[in-house]
Amino acid sequence: MKALIGTIKKEIQHIIRDPRTLMLLFAMPVIQLLMFGYAVRNEVTEVDLGVVDYQNQTYVDELVQRLEATGYFKITRLPNDQNEIYDAFEKGKISAVLVAKDDVETELKRMGISELQLLLDASNPNLASIIEQYVRVNLNLHQLDMNRFQISRSPPVSVSARYLFNPELKSSWLFVPGLISVILMLVSTLMTSITIAREKEMGSIELLLVSPLQPYQIIIGKVFPYLVLSFVNVASIVFLAITVFDVPFVGNWVAFWGVSTLFILLALSLGILISGVSSSQLTAMLLSMVGLLLPTIILSGFIFPVKNLHIILQYISAVIPARWYLVVIRGIMLRGTDILILWKEVLILFVMTSGLLFMSIKTFKERLQ
Amino acid sequence: MSIVSVKNLTKKFGSFTAVDSISFEVDKGKIFGFLGANGAGKTTAMKMLIGLLAPTSGQATVAGFDVASEPESIRKRIGYMSQKFSLYEDLTVRENIRFYGGIYGLTDEEIDQASDKIVEELDLQESRKTLVASLPLGWKQKLAFSVASVHNPDIIFLDEPTGGVDPVTRRRFWDRIYQSADQGVTVFVTTHYMDEAEYCDRVSIMVEGRIEALGSPNELKTEYTADTMDDLFVQLVRSQ
Amino acid sequence: MNISINNISHNYGAVSALKSVNLTIPDGSLFGVIGPDGSGKTTLFRILATLIVPSEGEISIGDYDVVEDMRALRNQIGYMPGRFSLYLDLTVEENLQFFASIFGTSLEENRSLIDAVYKQIEPFKKRKAGALSGGMKQKLALSCALIHRPELLILDEPTTGVDAVSRREFWDLLDLIQKEGITTVVSTPYMDEAMRCSEVALLFDGELLANDDPKRLTQTAEINLWAVESDEIFKILQDFRKHDNVNWAFSFGEQIHVAVDKSLEEREASKIFDQYNDQIISAKRIEPGIEDLFIDLTEQEVEV
Numbered sequence: 061m062k063a064l065i066g067t068i069k070k071e072i073q074h075i076i077r078d079p080r081t082l083m084l085l086f087a088m089p090v091i092q093l094l095m096f097g098y099a100v101r102n103e104v105t106e107v108d109l110g111v112v113d114y115q116n117q118t119y120v121d122e123l124v125q126r127l128e129a130t131g132y133f134k135i136t137r138l139p140n141d142q143n144e145i146y147d148a149f150e151k152g153k154i155s156a157v158l159v160a161k162d163d164v165e166t167e168l169k170r171m172g173i174s175e176l177q178l179l180l181d182a183s184n185p186n187l188a189s190i191i192e193q194y195v196r197v198n199l200n201l202h203q204l205d206m207n208r209f210q211i212s213r214s215p216p217v218s219v220s221a222r223y224l225f226n227p228e229l230k231s232s233w234l235f236v237p238g239l240i241s242v243i244l245m246l247v248s249t250l251m252t253s254i255t256i257a258r259e260k261e262m263g264s265i266e267l268l269l270v271s272p273l274q275p276y277q278i279i280i281g282k283v284f285p286y287l288v289l290s291f292v293n294v295a296s297i298v299f300l301a302i303t304v305f306d307v308p309f310v311g312n313w314v315a316f317w318g319v320s321t322l323f324i325l326l327a328l329s330l331g332i333l334i335s336g337v338s339s340s341q342l343t344a345m346l347l348s349m350v351g352l353l354l355p356t357i358i359l360s361g362f363i364f365p366v367k368n369l370h371i372i373l374q375y376i377s378a379v380i381p382a383r384w385y386l387v388v389i390r391g392i393m394l395r396g397t398d399i400l401i402l403w404k405e406v407l408i409l410f411v412m413t414s415g416l417l418f419m420s421i422k423t424f425k426e427r428l429q
Numbered sequence: 430m431s432i433v434s435v436k437n438l439t440k441k442f443g444s445f446t447a448v449d450s451i452s453f454e455v456d457k458g459k460i461f462g463f464l465g466a467n468g469a470g471k472t473t474a475m476k477m478l479i480g481l482l483a484p485t486s487g488q489a490t491v492a493g494f495d496v497a498s499e500p501e502s503i504r505k506r507i508g509y510m511s512q513k514f515s516l517y518e519d520l521t522v523r524e525n526i527r528f529y530g531g532i533y534g535l536t537d538e539e540i541d542q543a544s545d546k547i548v549e550e551l552d553l554q555e556s557r558k559t560l561v562a563s564l565p566l567g568w569k570q571k572l573a574f575s576v577a578s579v580h581n582p583d584i585i586f587l588d589e590p591t592g593g594v595d596p597v598t599r600r601r602f603w604d605r606i607y608q609s610a611d612q613g614v615t616v617f618v619t620t621h622y623m624d625e626a627e628y629c630d631r632v633s634i635m636v637e638g639r640i641e642a643l644g645s646p647n648e649l650k651t652e653y654t655a656d657t658m659d660d661l662f663v664q665l666v667r668s669q
Numbered sequence: 670m671n672i673s674i675n676n677i678s679h680n681y682g683a684v685s686a687l688k689s690v691n692l693t694i695p696d697g698s699l700f701g702v703i704g705p706d707g708s709g710k711t712t713l714f715r716i717l718a719t720l721i722v723p724s725e726g727e728i729s730i731g732d733y734d735v736v737e738d739m740r741a742l743r744n745q746i747g748y749m750p751g752r753f754s755l756y757l758d759l760t761v762e763e764n765l766q767f768f769a770s771i772f773g774t775s776l777e778e779n780r781s782l783i784d785a786v787y788k789q790i791e792p793f794k795k796r797k798a799g800a801l802s803g804g805m806k807q808k809l810a811l812s813c814a815l816i817h818r819p820e821l822l823i824l825d826e827p828t829t830g831v832d833a834v835s836r837r838e839f840w841d842l843l844d845l846i847q848k849e850g851i852t853t854v855v856s857t858p859y860m861d862e863a864m865r866c867s868e869v870a871l872l873f874d875g876e877l878l879a880n881d882d883p884k885r886l887t888q889t890a891e892i893n894l895w896a897v898e899s900d901e902i903f904k905i906l907q908d909f910r911k912h913d914n915v916n917w918a919f920s921f922g923e924q925i926h927v928a929v930d931k932s933l934e935e936r937e938a939s940k941i942f943d944q945y946n947d948q949i950i951s952a953k954r955i956e957p958g959i960e961d962l963f964i965d966l967t968e969q970e971v972e973v
Contacts (some may be wrong), residue, residue, distance in 0.1 A: 272771065
């Protein structure tokens with residue numbers, strides 16, 4: 061018994077005296093709790109709703125006022141122009157569009173019923189159905205209010221919803237593009253960081269340093285196979301997505317590979333940077349997984365829409381490269397968006413990639429200190 | 430009287446035979462040197478004797494207990510200083526003693542007494558609160574030996590205790606070994622320093638898993654007409 | 670190229686690994702740095718190999734400075750670090766080819782230089798380095814360090830953990846390399862290997878204890894050294910140490926080496942041993958070896 065107590069006591073002494081373990085035990089769970097807690101929210105806080113009104117009706121104006129008053133909707137008035145509407149969807153400016161084609165008031169008087177059309181971006185099917193419910197509920201409330209003294213059995217004005225970009229509401233469409241970014245983080249960043257850290261841990265880095273090899277040669281030599289591997293990975297995922305999961309690919313292949321190459325280079329640079337601050341493979345692995353992979357999964361829009369995140373997390377999300385990559389490839393794959401429309405996201409990725417590539421080579425230590 | 434008795438002890442890892450049917454006896458209170466090159470099988474053999482590895486075949490008894498069937502009984506009666514590790518660097522001297530004392534079932538009183546004795550012996554009064562990590566290597570070695578003996582074992586097993594250490598520390602360590610042997614403790618030490626063989630009462634030299642020479646240093650040097658154990662070893666290896 | 674080590678000090682935080690070391694390593698010498706673990710050998714070698722910038726001091730290799738001319742030097746140094754020197758999952762041949770390629774040369778080009786070593790490992794050229802014995806690994810590592818015909822060969826503890834026979838063979842190879850005119854700097858904890866160097870530096874706890882041709886060091890050492898044979902080594906050691914005129918006494922194989930006061934003449938010294946006549950078999954004056962010298966120098970630093 062005494063031996064057992066002695067062993068327990070010793071373990072406690074080890075834990076207390078190792079700052080890294082302490083951090084892992086206490087800081088980590090708190091951070092994760094905060095991240096997950098504020099990220100996982102199934103309510104939608106704000107819906108970007110476009111409104112198209114063919115006839116400039118008062119009915120619609122009143123409805124819009126009500127919607128805005130709830131605080132859940134941010135309304136953008138759009139002209140009756142197919143291109144502009146789709147443009148707005150692709151740029152991510154709106155998640156749904158409420159279309160009022162005919163004169164609602166007149167129709168109500170004549171036939172007693174009328175209809176509004178709701179177009180929803182179903183790339184994220186969960187979000188889309190939530191938005192659909194929001195709109196329906198608020199429209200019904202509006203009608204109840206308006207027809208205070210008339211008790212109808214079913215609301216006279218109904219909503220016909222149409223799901224764009226993912227008519228069958230397949231969740232794979234949501235996940236698969238995101239999976240590409242996650243797997244690239246895994247292969248490119250994690251594996252690159254580990255392989256360079258391994259040379260440091262083994263001590264073989266000393267031999268490479270005391271040779272004519274320049275830092276960029278050492279880096280490219282280590283990293284090139286992973287570059288090729290990453291391309292193979294992306295190709296396999298897309299192939300499987302299309303054949304097995306029926307995920308569409310309606311956009312431009314060249315654009316897709318162009319942006320993906322950019323992202324792969326970015327992920328590799330991150331791996332190199334992480335290895336620079338890691339003296340062991342374990343450290344590299346922890347940094348890659350906890351410092352990079354986890355935030356990427358939670359904050360990039362992979363599962364939880366960025367809009368739904370707490371505002372602070374939304375700002376953090378802007379720093380996560382995968383967030384921008386996701387917007388672009390979801391657009392290309394699911395909606396066939398023209399790459400030029402997404403120039404902002406591509407530019408951000410480009411700047412990030414160049415910066416990280418530059419830093420990774422610049423900060424590669426030529427000496428052991 | 431034999432305190433360690435080994436007969437045809439063998440250890441195979443897959444198709445590789447690390448220890449090939451070795452046999453020898455060690456008398457109580459003697460210093461037995463287990464010599465050989467790195468990779469010759471010394472550490473594997475020692476690990477079987479202290480109950481860390483199960484033999485593939487053959488027999489051995491340590492302090493009267495069988496190594497294959499009664500390893501726990503053996504572990505209570507022996508002290509062990511391993512090559513790779515012996516003391517927790519992030520604990521203080523006293524904490525280390527307390528821990529190992531506790532494992533071997535010493536009472537609190539006994540532990541305190543042992544701590545005092547060791548601290549005084551090694552002149553470590555000022556370092557009571559310091560972590561072992563900040564002690565010089567020589568002190569660590571001697572401390573490790575003292576801690577391994579804290580429960581007054583019958584036999585102490587030392588695995589390459591003096592690797593890389595300066596000449597003075599090495600010899601002072603052997604002073605400590607002599608002291609223990611003088612008090613009746615049997616010491617079983619592996620080393621690849623051939624000159625340390627001379628300090629032992631009897632030695633065995635292992636080459637590729639087999640014992641190629643067994644006897645006192647003087648006996649062996651006469652038998653092989655060698656001036657030093659080092660020459661003897663070179664002769665042995667070259668004749669393979 | 671002559672190597673000039675000037676006032677080198679290096680600290681790792683609060684720990685002082687090297688304390689104001691001054692050395693000259695002559696061109697073409699087989700130079701040994703002898704010292705135990707923790708003496709600063711590896712730190713010194715890393716500075717020499719341009720891997721660390723010293724806290725203080727400079728080293729010049731020929732006309733180059735190890736800090737300023739890092740790139741130029743890295744072309745001309747062959748380095749065998751202590752902990753690692755081979756890729757264990759590559760074969761002997763693949764290792765050689767890799768190291769040849771990063772130095773822009775090939776196995777065939779400098780074959781004559783490494784021939785003596787290569788002959789010993791050639792039978793295993795298709796075997797993975799991890800499956801080689803300790804001695805073979807070190808020989809392969811030596812070949813890889815030599816393959817580009819460096820001006821300076823830096824070997825950090827190449828014989829540690831290697832069996833006695835392989836160690837001797839390794840030093841035979843170093844003799845051959847020295848004949849080719851390559852300046853070789855080797856570190857080792859084994860005192861006996863010191864005698865095989867043209868010059869040695871004794872290092873302990875970051876300080877330089879002595880530096881000279883090893884034979885001259887032992888010949889000019891001022892130690893009044895006696896070798897004693899006895900059947901009761903432990904007991905007699907204690908007795909010697911209590912004696913006022915004895916500086917130190919330690920076991921040395923089957924003998925005891927006793928260093929007595931330098932001022933004592935031979936007859937007075939032998940009187941000391943006469944006192945213990947019944948316990949000792951013989952006592953005679955001997956010339957100190959490197960290990961005796963090392964003990965003498967370090968015992969002066971530590972109070973007995």
